Amino acid sequence: MAHLMRRAGFGATRDELEVLAVNGYDTTVDELLHPEDAPDVAEDLLHRYDPGFDYASNHNVAASHWLYRMINTRRPLEEKMALFCHGLFATGGSKVAVGRALTFQVQMFRRHALGDFRTLLVELSKDPAMLFWLDNAQSHRAAVNENYGRELLELFSMGEGNYTEEDVKSAARAFTGWAFVRPMISNTGVHQPDFVFLPDDHDDGEKQFLGETGRFNGEDIVDIIVSQPATAQFVAARLYDFFVADEPDQKAIDTLARVFVEADYDMRTVMRALFMSDFFKNARFAKVKSPVEIIVSVSRLVGQYVYSEDGVLSDIFPASGVQQDTVARSFWMGQELLNPPSVEGWHTGLEWIDSGTVVERVNAAASAVGDKDKIGVRSIIDRLGGVTKPLEPAQLVDACLDLVGPFDVSDATREGLVKFVGASRRAEGDEAFGDTVVQLLQLVVSTPEYQLG
Numbered sequence: 001m002a003h004l005m006r007r008a009g010f011g012a013t014r015d016e017l018e019v020l021a022v023n024g025y026d027t028t029v030d031e032l033l034h035p036e037d038a039p040d041v042a043e044d045l046l047h048r049y050d051p052g053f054d055y056a057s058n059h060n061v062a063a064s065h066w067l068y069r070m071i072n073t074r075r076p077l078e079e080k081m082a083l084f085c086h087g088l089f090a091t092g093g094s095k096v097a098v099g100r101a102l103t104f105q106v107q108m109f110r111r112h113a114l115g116d117f118r119t120l121l122v123e124l125s126k127d128p129a130m131l132f133w134l135d136n137a138q139s140h141r142a143a144v145n146e147n148y149g150r151e152l153l154e155l156f157s158m159g160e161g162n163y164t165e166e167d168v169k170s171a172a173r174a175f176t177g178w179a180f181v182r183p184m185i186s187n188t189g190v191h192q193p194d195f196v197f198l199p200d201d202h203d204d205g206e207k208q209f210l211g212e213t214g215r216f217n218g219e220d221i222v223d224i225i226v227s228q229p230a231t232a233q234f235v236a237a238r239l240y241d242f243f244v245a246d247e248p249d250q251k252a253i254d255t256l257a258r259v260f261v262e263a264d265y266d267m268r269t270v271m272r273a274l275f276m277s278d279f280f281k282n283a284r285f286a287k288v289k290s291p292v293e294i295i296v297s298v299s300r301l302v303g304q305y306v307y308s309e310d311g312v313l314s315d316i317f318p319a320s321g322v323q324q325d326t327v328a329r330s331f332w333m334g335q336e337l338l339n340p341p342s343v344e345g346w347h348t349g350l351e352w353i354d355s356g357t358v359v360e361r362v363n364a365a366a367s368a369v370g371d372k373d374k375i376g377v378r379s380i381i382d383r384l385g386g387v388t389k390p391l392e393p394a395q396l397v398d399a400c401l402d403l404v405g406p407f408d409v410s411d412a413t414r415e416g417l418v419k420f421v422g423a424s425r426r427a428e429g430d431e432a433f434g435d436t437v438v439q440l441l442q443l444v445v446s447t448p449e450y451q452l453g
Contacts, residue, residue, distance in 0.1 A: 007453065063337040092342075094339055131179060149175060150168045232257035294330075368445075
């Protein structure tokens with residue numbers, strides 16, 4: 001269950017896991033796949049306590065609010081699918097200057113990422129942030145820009161080697177006239193830009209695309225793309241890489257591709273097959289966590305920036321520190337949310353780790369668990385201290401690993417943790433015990449094993 005919640009969301013506290021375990025794996029998968037049945041994050045509070053949210057003039061402000069949603073969501077797969085789409089259809093604030101436009105794109109991902117992949121590609125093609133990011137709004141019948149047509153085929157749906165230059169040109173021609181009404185910026189914020197089709201600027205001539213001939217428009221191009229075997233393989237491989245393991249398994253990818261075709265491109269059906277498969281269930285700790293996953297999971301673990309009716313608002317809203325503690329930390333770990341390094345997105349797996357980023361990852365996690373006044377840390381201390389008799393060092397280490405994960409560490413790592421507890425000179429009393437647990441937690445989240453999800 002912990003594995004499922006790490007991959008289909010951003011982890012769960014021990015209290016949450018115990019409830020989910022009673023509900024059962026199959027029931028939990030069903031609930032994850034129907035996020036619309038759970039309450040949404042109360043964004044009215046963001047408007048009330050952080051008026052800058054309306055304007056979101058840069059991607060950092062928009063990113064801080066998205067991280068707030070990830071931490072507080074009761075629809076974890078909805079946010080995880082949006083993050084998957086953000087990496088796949090990478091769009092960046094370095095060019096899309098209005099952060100709110102990127103927020104609108106993420107909202108579109110939430111609506112469509114678990115639906116029909118064809119619809120998702122059509123909505124992506126109409127999205128103002130994407131239209132601007134890849135210059136399709138500046139693609140005209142008399143002056144075609146090929147950027148979007150090329151990336152749609154290469155990076156968003158089929159992959160290199162499965163199309164020709166003529167296919168790129170035809171796709172670009174088909175999307176001419178797809179533009180947007182520029183956002184109106186006023187003292188009330190940024191108004192949502194709207195897609196617009198300009199028929200006089202559309203190339204309605206005959207086109208040859210992936211072996212077919214016709215007077216295709218953008219939606220026709222998407223129809224042809226999704227029917228290609230290469231598209232099923234591409235989508236399956238990207239889902240496997242994001243949700244299952246860093247090392248590909250062609251047999252598992254073939255299984256997902258087959259479900260994709262049989263389900264008529266329905267992503268919810270594909271994700272159900274993925275979560276119910278043995279290859280998913282047996283892929284525990286087979287992925288390096290992304291910086292965003294590190295930030296959100298440890299925040300959820302310790303209860304930082306988690307909203308409650310009696311919470312302290314200054315501790316959970318971006319204007320009072322979330323931007324510094326989440327967006328900035330993620331940036332220094334190598335993932336600037338809403339501003340990927342290129343249209344290719346981020347290189348994942350072991351490429352998340354180098355001598356600089358690993359220090360940032362450890363520091364971020366150790367800093368978060370280093371405050372025993374945080375509700376999640378206090379809950380762990382209370383659980384460990386609530387046993388009938390004091391725990392031996394090895395028992396305390398195992399119990400701590402169980403509450404943080406549960407996860408296993410190497411024999412050498414466990415031995416080092418046990419030695420630390422045994423060597424620590426703890427005075428009697430709750431306060432001293434709490435200090436020891438906090439220090440042990442900091443060591444646990446600093447282990448190589450904690451970097452895996």
